[in-house]
Amino acid sequence: MLNSNVFGRALNLARGVILARLLVPDDFGLFGLATVVIGFTAMFSDVGAGAFLVYSQDQIETHVDTAFWANLGIATLLGLGILGAAPSLARFYHRQDLVPVLAVLALSLWMQMAATVHRNLVRRELRFRSLALIDGLVSLTAFMTAVALAWRGYGVWSFVLSTLLGSTICAFLLFCIYGWVPRLRFSQNSFRALAPFSGWYVGQALVWYLVLNVDNLMVGKFLGMEALGVYGLAYNYALLPITFIGNSFGNVILAELPRLYSAPQRFWSAYFTSSKLMAALVCPIAAALVIGAPDVFSLLFGPKWTSAILPFQILAVYGAIRGLWMDPFGSLGKFKQGFWTGFAALSLSGLAIYVALPYGKVGVALAVLVSVGATHMVALYVVSGSLEIWLRGFRNSAPYFFTAVVAAFIATGARYGFALTVSHRKELLALVSLTTLFGIYGAVFSRQLQQHLEIITGRKFVKERFRN
Numbered sequence: 001m002l003n004s005n006v007f008g009r010a011l012n013l014a015r016g017v018i019l020a021r022l023l024v025p026d027d028f029g030l031f032g033l034a035t036v037v038i039g040f041t042a043m044f045s046d047v048g049a050g051a052f053l054v055y056s057q058d059q060i061e062t063h064v065d066t067a068f069w070a071n072l073g074i075a076t077l078l079g080l081g082i083l084g085a086a087p088s089l090a091r092f093y094h095r096q097d098l099v100p101v102l103a104v105l106a107l108s109l110w111m112q113m114a115a116t117v118h119r120n121l122v123r124r125e126l127r128f129r130s131l132a133l134i135d136g137l138v139s140l141t142a143f144m145t146a147v148a149l150a151w152r153g154y155g156v157w158s159f160v161l162s163t164l165l166g167s168t169i170c171a172f173l174l175f176c177i178y179g180w181v182p183r184l185r186f187s188q189n190s191f192r193a194l195a196p197f198s199g200w201y202v203g204q205a206l207v208w209y210l211v212l213n214v215d216n217l218m219v220g221k222f223l224g225m226e227a228l229g230v231y232g233l234a235y236n237y238a239l240l241p242i243t244f245i246g247n248s249f250g251n252v253i254l255a256e257l258p259r260l261y262s263a264p265q266r267f268w269s270a271y272f273t274s275s276k277l278m279a280a281l282v283c284p285i286a287a288a289l290v291i292g293a294p295d296v297f298s299l300l301f302g303p304k305w306t307s308a309i310l311p312f313q314i315l316a317v318y319g320a321i322r323g324l325w326m327d328p329f330g331s332l333g334k335f336k337q338g339f340w341t342g343f344a345a346l347s348l349s350g351l352a353i354y355v356a357l358p359y360g361k362v363g364v365a366l367a368v369l370v371s372v373g374a375t376h377m378v379a380l381y382v383v384s385g386s387l388e389i390w391l392r393g394f395r396n397s398a399p400y401f402f403t404a405v406v407a408a409f410i411a412t413g414a415r416y417g418f419a420l421t422v423s424h425r426k427e428l429l430a431l432v433s434l435t436t437l438f439g440i441y442g443a444v445f446s447r448q449l450q451q452h453l454e455i456i457t458g459r460k461f462v463k464e465r466f467r468n
Contacts, residue, residue, distance in 0.1 A: 011142075015147060314366055
C-alpha cells in the first residue's frame with residue numbers, strides 16, 4: 001500500500017507540476033471548489049456501510065447485500081441532489097461554469113460509491129496487494145488522461161474527465177477482483193444493525209471533512225477563485241507526506257485493529273508502532289518541504305505560483321503535527337467521540353479562519369495550523385480518556401518531530417552559509433539544505449529507521465519466523 005501511494009502521489013505531483021504550467025490558477029480554483037462540494041456530499045453517500053463490514057465482529061454474510069443496496073440508494077439520491085443544487089451553488093460563487101463540472105463529478109462520485117462495499121470487502125480480507133495494483137493503475141490512467149487533455153487546451157476539464165475515467169476503471173476492477181454479485185435482498189435486521197453505526201460514522205466523517213475543508217470554502221468565497229487556486233495548490237502539496245503515508249498505514253492498520261479490541265495491550269502496541277512508523281517518515285519529509293520550498297517551488301511550478309510558498313511552508317508544519325499519531329477515533333471505532341471533537345474543532349477553526357481572512361492566504365494557513373493542529377494534539381487524550389496513553393503517544397513520536405525541527409534550522413543555516421560563500425544557484429542551495437537535513441536525521445535515527453524499514457518491507461517478520 002505504501003508503494004502504491006508513493007506511486008500515486010508521485011504521479012499527482014508530476015501532474016500538478018505539468019498542469020500548473022499548462023493551466024491557470026483559476027482552473028485549479030474551480031476544480032478545487034467543485035471537489036470540496038463533491039467530497040462533502042460523499043460523506044453522506046457512503047453511510048458507513050463499507051466500514052461497518054470491516055469493523056463488524058460478526059459474520060457479514062447476512063449484512064453485505066443490505067449494506068450494498070443502502071449505500072447505492074443513498075449515493076444515487078445524493079448524486080441527483082448535486083445536480084439539483086448545482087445552479088444555486090453556481091450563483092452563490094458567481095461561476096456558471098461550475099454547473100457542468102459538478103454534474104460530471106457527481107457521476108464520478110456515483111461510480112466510486114458503487115464500489116465502496118467491494119473495496120471494503122477486499123480490505124476486510126487484507127488483500128492489500130490487489131488494492132495497491134488497482135490504485136496504481138487508476139493513478140497512471142488519470143495522470144496520462146489529465147496531461148493529454150491539458151496539452152490539448154481543455155482547461156479545468158483535464159481534471160474533471162480524468163477523475164471520471166479513474167473512478168470508472170476503479171469500480172470495474174474492484175467488481176472483477178472480488179467477484180461478489182449483490183443479490184436483490186434487503187434485511188430489516190441488518191439495516192437495524194447498520195443504522196446506529198452509520199449515524200455516528202457519517203456524522204464524524206462529515207464534521208471532520210468540514211474541519212479539513214472549511215478553509216478552502218472560505219478562501220473561495222471571500223478571497224476569490226484565483227486565491228483559492230493558489231491556496232489549494234499549497235495545501236494539497238504541503239500535506240502530501242501525511243496523505244500518502246497516513247493513507248497507506250491507515251488502510252492497513254484500520255482494517256486490523258478491530259481484531260485486537262479484546263486485547264487492549266496488543267491494541268495499543270500495534271497502534272503506537274504504526275504511529276511511530278508514520279511520524280518517523282512524515283516529520284523529515286515535512287521539514288524538507290519547509291526548507292526546500294524557497295528554492296524549488298517556483299522552479300517546479302513557475303513564477304506565477306510564488307505567492308503559495310509561505311502558506312505551503314506553514315501547512316507543511318501542520319501536516320507534520322497530524323503525522324504524530326494515527327487517527328485515534330477511527331482506530332478505536334469511537335465515532336461518537338469523533339463527532340463531538342470534530343464539531344468543537346470546526347467551531348474553533350471557522351472562527352480562527354474568519355479572523356485571519358484580512359491577512360490573506362498566509363493568515364488562513366496560520367489559523368489552520370493553530371486551531372486544527374491543536375485539536376489533533378488533544379484528540380488522543382479525548383478518545384482514550386487517559387493522560388498516561390497521551391504521554392505514551394507523545395513520547396513515542398515527539399523525538400522524530402523535534403529532531404526534524406532542529407535539523408531543519410541547522411540545514412537552513414548551512415544553506416545561507418553556502419549562499420554567502422559559494423553560490424546562489426537555487427538547485428545547489430536546495431541540495432545543500434536537504435542533504436544536511438536528511439544527514440542529521442539519518443545519523444540520529446539510523447538504527448530506528450533500519451528497524452522501521454524492516455517492518456515495512458516484512459523482513460523483520462520473516463527473520464522472526466525463520467528463527468522460530
